[in-house]
Amino acid sequence: MIKILSKAKRISADRLVSVTGIKEEPFLLYYHFSKNNQLKMKELKIEVPKGESVESLISLYANAEILEAETAEMFGITFEGNPSSGKRLFREEKKCTGQCFQ
């Protein structure tokens, strides 16, 4: 599991704005944070090798639940500690496959 909680804590932002996945090799995850209400956002970039899971930021930011769930379902990335990961947006099988983008 890729640990990112401590990196996110160091940014000490006010709010998590978005989680973006990009299908490259290795897979890229971008987190955008709003800090001190500045237009320019703080960015955290994570490389996710195939088969690796990522630590959820839900303990720091409650809204990470839906943002991570979206990435999980679109790309098949597992977010450890997110109860919605892979079952929030799909209304059929509650299973994460990540077939739509990959």
Add this chain to the structure above:
Amino acid sequence: MHRTMFPIGPQHPSLKEPIFLKLYVEGTVIEKAEFDLGYAHRGVEEKMENKEIDTTLHAVQRTCGICSQCHSLAFLNAVEPMGQIRIPKRVALQRMVIAELERIHSHMLWSGVMMHEMGLETLFMYYMREREKILDVFDELTGNRVHHSADLIGTMKMNFSEEDIEMISKTFDSMKDKLEDYRRSVEGHDVIRDRCIGKGKITRADAVKYGLVGPVARASGISYDVRVNAPYLGYQFVKVNPVVRTEGDVHARTLVRLDETFESMRIVEEACSKIPKSKVPKYPVKRIFHGQGAGRVEAPRGENFHFVKIDMAKTKRVKIRTPTVANLVMYPKVLQGADITDAPVIVMSMDPCISCMERVAVIKKGKTEVWSSHELFRGKKHD
């Protein structure tokens, strides 16, 4: 007593757009709420991959069926800095005028639908009649009523003339008295007060914890508005006074939106008076080949975020985080403990825009959950 699951949607008279709300009720009190998505998926993000930037801009403007300009501006805020494109004052102010007119028509649409939810059909008709005037203004300014398509990379397709500005001013003059009258009705109407005050309350602490945005956050005492806190485009030239209330209930969210309509009118009038005589630059201003960036704007529903990656002059990835996604996480919590008869009003007070939010959810072939007509009408029983 059985714990009964009460379905609202995906197609339901009280919903503008398809979302499936599952309300688990004990008597008439909602004990738990869940939502299912995926009924309005169009795959916009995937469609924008490996397309020319201009084509992507065209698609981005059609992400939402109500607010087109806020998506266009968020995309341009991400893309234009990649090419160090400097936006002239006329372009910045013209873009802002369209964005604020869009906020007015979006809030008036919401006000009308909210009144319809409460059974006040006359106010619904009044709001929709006034909104039509703004759509006519869009028609005159851009040639389109809803999807304006006014922006280009670094410039715009038109120059607002003196006649255009006069037309905006005359339209506002014909609306202001009526809108003030409607606002007084909404604030003092006994039925509206009974349906709204104290319902669907969101505390300031919850709004901060769940990262809520837009009028929903501002009705809970959070003075956060991208136009004020991080001014972009024409907001550097025109001061915005954010509308903030502290009650956090449905009534507060209603009044915040109504007051924002008047504030937007003031902003448009001030912006129109500051538009310089120079013309907008000729297109194309500059080509962009590589880069990545993020942009955000204050849409009518709150902060709208776009992440764009460009490679070989084509968009490799566009990620859109609409304000409805940011507020969606609050739905189960705000419905919990409410009476089931208040559910449509509470949901509508969050101003959900499902079609622009659902550019991500996927409808897969394979196993599906099928409800019988009996289950749909009676609700599924859960022990």
